[in-house]
Amino acid sequence: xxxxxxxxxxxxxxxxxxxxxxxxxxxxxxxxxxxxxxxxxxxxxxxxxxxxxxxxxxxxxxxxxxxxxxxxxxxxxxxxxxxxxxxxxxxxxxxxxxxxxxxxxxxxxxxxxxxxxxxxxxxxxxxxxxxxxxxxxxxxxxxxxxxxxxxxxxxxxxxxxxxxxxxxxxxxxxxxxxxxxxxxxxxxxxxxxxxxxxxxxxxxxxxxxxxxxxxxxxxxxxxxxxxxxxxxxxxxxxxxxxxxxxxxxxxxxxxxxxxxxxxxxxxxxxxxxxxxxxxxxxxxxxxxxxxxxxxxxxxxxxxxxxxxxxxxxxxxxxxxxxxxxxxxxxxxxxxxxxxxxxxxxxxxxxxxxxxxxxxxxxxxxxxxxxxxxxxxxxxxxxxxxxxxxxxxxxxxxxxxxxxxxxxxxxxxxxxxxxxxxxxxxxxxxxxxxxxxxxxxxxxxxxxxxxxxxxxxxxxxxxx
Numbered sequence: 001x002x003x004x005x006x007x008x009x010x011x012x013x014x015x016x017x018x019x020x021x022x023x024x025x026x027x028x029x030x031x032x033x034x035x036x037x038x039x040x041x042x043x044x045x046x047x048x049x050x051x052x053x054x055x056x057x058x059x060x061x062x063x064x065x066x067x068x069x070x071x072x073x074x075x076x077x078x079x080x081x082x083x084x085x086x087x088x089x090x091x092x093x094x095x096x097x098x099x100x101x102x103x104x105x106x107x108x109x110x111x112x113x114x115x116x117x118x119x120x121x122x123x124x125x126x127x128x129x130x131x132x133x134x135x136x137x138x139x140x141x142x143x144x145x146x147x148x149x150x151x152x153x154x155x156x157x158x159x160x161x162x163x164x165x166x167x168x169x170x171x172x173x174x175x176x177x178x179x180x181x182x183x184x185x186x187x188x189x190x191x192x193x194x195x196x197x198x199x200x201x202x203x204x205x206x207x208x209x210x211x212x213x214x215x216x217x218x219x220x221x222x223x224x225x226x227x228x229x230x231x232x233x234x235x236x237x238x239x240x241x242x243x244x245x246x247x248x249x250x251x252x253x254x255x256x257x258x259x260x261x262x263x264x265x266x267x268x269x270x271x272x273x274x275x276x277x278x279x280x281x282x283x284x285x286x287x288x289x290x291x292x293x294x295x296x297x298x299x300x301x302x303x304x305x306x307x308x309x310x311x312x313x314x315x316x317x318x319x320x321x322x323x324x325x326x327x328x329x330x331x332x333x334x335x336x337x338x339x340x341x342x343x344x345x346x347x348x349x350x351x352x353x354x355x356x357x358x359x360x361x362x363x364x365x366x367x368x369x370x371x372x373x374x375x376x377x378x379x380x381x382x383x384x385x386x387x388x389x390x391x392x393x394x395x396x397x398x399x400x401x402x403x404x405x406x407x408x409x410x411x412x413x414x415x416x417x418x419x420x421x422x423x424x425x426x427x428x429x430x431x432x433x434x435x436x437x438x439x440x441x442x443x444x445x446x447x448x449x450x451x452x453x454x455x456x457x458x459x460x461x462x463x
Contacts, residue, residue, distance in 0.1 A: 294322030
């Protein structure tokens with residue numbers, strides 16, 4: 001796969017300073033599945049071109065990818081298009097070969113770092129199986145690029161076979177080199193379906209970092225986020241929440257104080273009730289799963305019964321907030337020894353969760369995709385298997401009580417689903433039966449004659 005970056009900025013050899021790669025030197029960097037080579041086909045005062053050629057070892061790639069592969073997963077087959085199309089491999093190569101430039105640093109000529117210069121990018125082949133030319137234009141044209149797009153036929157000898165999913169691109173724009181590299185880093189994998197690495201929480205941080213100056217205002221922001229994170233709903237939602245605009249924050253701030261107080265009061269009731277159920281269980285070693293900012297942990301710390309408290313959350317930022325809320329730096333050594341905080345996902349088995357007396361999940365499961373609940377059930381009820389599990393979730397029926405909420409609306413933008421009382425009880429009873437727990441149900445909050453309480457709790461006990 002080949003990407004060429006050309007400028008006619010005068011003197012054009014400044015491109016070497018910007019990319020931190022000398023035009024007279026052939027350089028290579030090691031990649032996980034091959035090498036990236038950097039060289040200059042042309043370097044004069046009038047015009048300079050830097051080329052990045054990525055040479056993939058397909059056998060090594062497939063052997064490494066086998067454990068990730070599934071039906072339709074290109075990297076799992078020895079014969080595939082990965083060595084030829086600019087995809088996630090090219091993004092990694094760009095970041096490794098031009099890391100200093102991508103960070104906006106130009107040591108030799110600092111004044112060039114933010115200077116907009118004429119740039120032309122030739123990309124030999126990209127794969128755009130879903131969206132084609134229209135998607136390519138939607139991604140690049142809002143950023144000011146002029147595009148030349150050539151679609152390739154499947155086989156020139158057999159024109160009846162039709163067009164392929166492969167395109168050659170020429171992108172032209174006046175912008176800083178760091179902007180160009182960040183656009184390519186994010187958007188090349190967005191065009192493609194297959195990633196050669198495991199997409200996890202860390203990819204959100206990379207996306208936000210590389211897109212911090214342009215992604216929030218991009219008209220295709222949501223599609224970019226989803227495709228970059230291979231349509232993993234929970235990760236995409238987290239990324240979108242971190243990209244919330246100032247306008248959205250203002251709207252949130254304008255929520256009436258009365259409604260804010262009601263929501264705050266209900267959350268306090270959930271926490272207090274979860275605390276009481278954990279205390280009644282006699283548990284000494286407790287998991288707070290999806291601990292967020294650590295509000296329940298703060299309550300548990302006040303009770304000497306709880307000798308070990310572990311908080312787990314998928315968001316590293318939430319864990320940092322939890323430390324701040326707990327005043328970690330001012331906390332005594334004896335108190336710190338009672339607390340452990342770590343990042344983790346509840347849909348993957350984690351031996352760090354094994355052997356605890358009790359676990360609490362306060363308004364957590366509704367933030368998971370429903371198709372991931374089965375994995376969560378096995379992680380918690382089959383493998384970790386605490387003696388007591390305290391779990392709360394919103395009661396969907398009660399939404400009718402709230403003003404300005406329609407039937408399809410959920411209470412929070414990050415909720416994937418909300419259950420009625422009957423749906424929740426059916427789910428909990430099935431889980432209890434399958435994994436040999438008893439289960440009891442409790443309402444939380446002000447009761448309504450027809451719709452019940454705003455939140456619902458299930459307490460599971462090992463039989």
